[in-house]
Amino acid sequence: MAFLEISNIVKNFGGLVANNNVSFQIEQGEIIGLIGPNGAGKTTLFNCIVGYYKPDSGKVIFKEKDITGLRPFDTNRAGIGRTFQVMTVTTGMSVIENVMVGAFCRTDDRHTAQSEASEVLNFLGLESVKEYHLNELPIAMQRKVGLARTLATKPELLMLDEVASGLNRTETDELVLLLRRLNAEKGVTLILIEHIMEMVMSVSHRVIVLDYGEKIAEGLPGEIVKNEDVIKAYLGEKYAKSH
Amino acid sequence: MEKLKDALDFRDFSRAEQVGFTIFSIFLLLFPWLGAGSFVKAVMIQFLLFSLFGMGWNTVGGYGGQVELGKAQYVGIGAYTVALTMVWWKIPFWVSMPMGILLAVGYSFMIGYPLFRLKGHYFAIATIATSLVLQDIFANWKLVGAAKGIELPIHDHPDFLYMQFKSDTYYYYFIMVLFYVAIFYMNWFRRSKLGYQLRMIKDDEDAAESLGIDTRWCKIKAYSIASAFVAVGGGFMAVYNLYIDPVSVMDLDLSIKIALMAMLGGAGSLWGPTIGAAFLVPLDRFLGSWLGGHGGLIGLDFMIYAMLIMVVSAYQPRGIWGIIEQFRRKGS
Ligand SMILES: Nc1ncnc2c1ncn2[C@@H]1O[C@H](COP(=O)(O)OP(=O)(O)O)[C@@H](O)[C@H]1O
């Protein structure tokens, strides 16, 4: 039995088919890249998995349990963490308080939550900004805080929605290192949505490609970059952009 | 034990806040001996009572950001429970008060469950509606005195069991003790798991859900805590005023004042409701007696409150305390 098994997910928005019969399986410990042009349905698929959307049909099985249609807090407690492509810029809590909220997912004790939050902040190199509020940080840093508070909930499966966007070269390299460490040291299974091909190709063990809501390819990074359909999907986008 | 330690631990506040709170506490303790007249004493009692209400509101309304405008129904439940059980069965205050809390909490879970399916303005309006319905029921219900209300039997001698005293000083100290229980509770609450979770809900509800927070359940819990606080204040009103009716303990006016005081002072801060009450209770008293002499201006107080609500929510949602904190952040 796979760690995460998604079968025939369909999600419509009115007439628009955002996810069309998407199926795949992931084993524990894998790093999966989920790519596809803008509007391909990647974020929607995340939302269907963790419960922000209820898929019109299809099933999500996580660790042999049917979690289709559970609310997001339930899927989180089951061990799935997700970050948001767009962070809501908030003013009410400091960085460390944000991360403590994540830690409170697994403990009732304030002191435990605090020390776990500090640990996560150290791991991500965020300790120097822990007293700042989100609105006082650059966007790339806000996303990192989003990652930190999700990590504090101790997910076994971590789903990241474009965490690398807005980062420069060195920052991206640091993040890649960090994700590898997370995967190797803590055994966290990762699914990364990335718009940028290069980064995904370098971290992912396997890559899944969506286009117009459908899975058009799945395979090793080396295979994916040579895949005709994938090239067409991306070229198509570039073509559309230049006109 | 750990909780008690947290409740009494004010070390994470600034020096200025600690000193201010200490001076304020000494003032509260000595107040009855400062020679104030009965009018001022009554205003002080009202001030502490509304601080208590405001702190209750602050759980779900301030920390949780769910603008709730129906607290009067819980004032009513607390007040009616104390008054009716005393009139019908001579049940002492110390028994009827906990009964009132239980009823308020039970009722809050019952209506909180459907209520928190709603969000934003819909939620605010629904809280008003539920409170109005309950007020209407009580105003027409003969058994509980209908619109005429209930008078509590007056005892010849001061009676601690029934909380009847000749001097306001006793009521003053009683409400002061309740005020401190509320302060200490809220001091624990603001750093509790529920306190943090509510703040996250206020900031970003989707993110809160993604962090394992059952947002609806958290709101319901906070709502019932708020209701318990407010019911205690209602019970106090019954023994203090010795007369209650649906207008004095269940009116929309009361709900709005409770929310407004907390919002004006600083929603989501420990001191906010007290600061708000310190401004609005005297203003309310003043407007009340002044407008009483100017029949044509009835309703003006409501307009002033409505304007205050708009100004606060538009310019500084975190109230007076928010302004102070802003200056402090800039300064540091
Ligand atoms: N809540 C929604 N309501 C209506 N349409 C939506 C909604 N969310 C996404 N969509 C549409 O679904 C398609 C897929 O969107 P999305 O999953 O965000 O794509 P991606 O993350 O791959 O860029 C887009 O056409 C988008 O406009």
Ligand SMILES: [Mg+2]
């Ligand atoms: Mg997206």
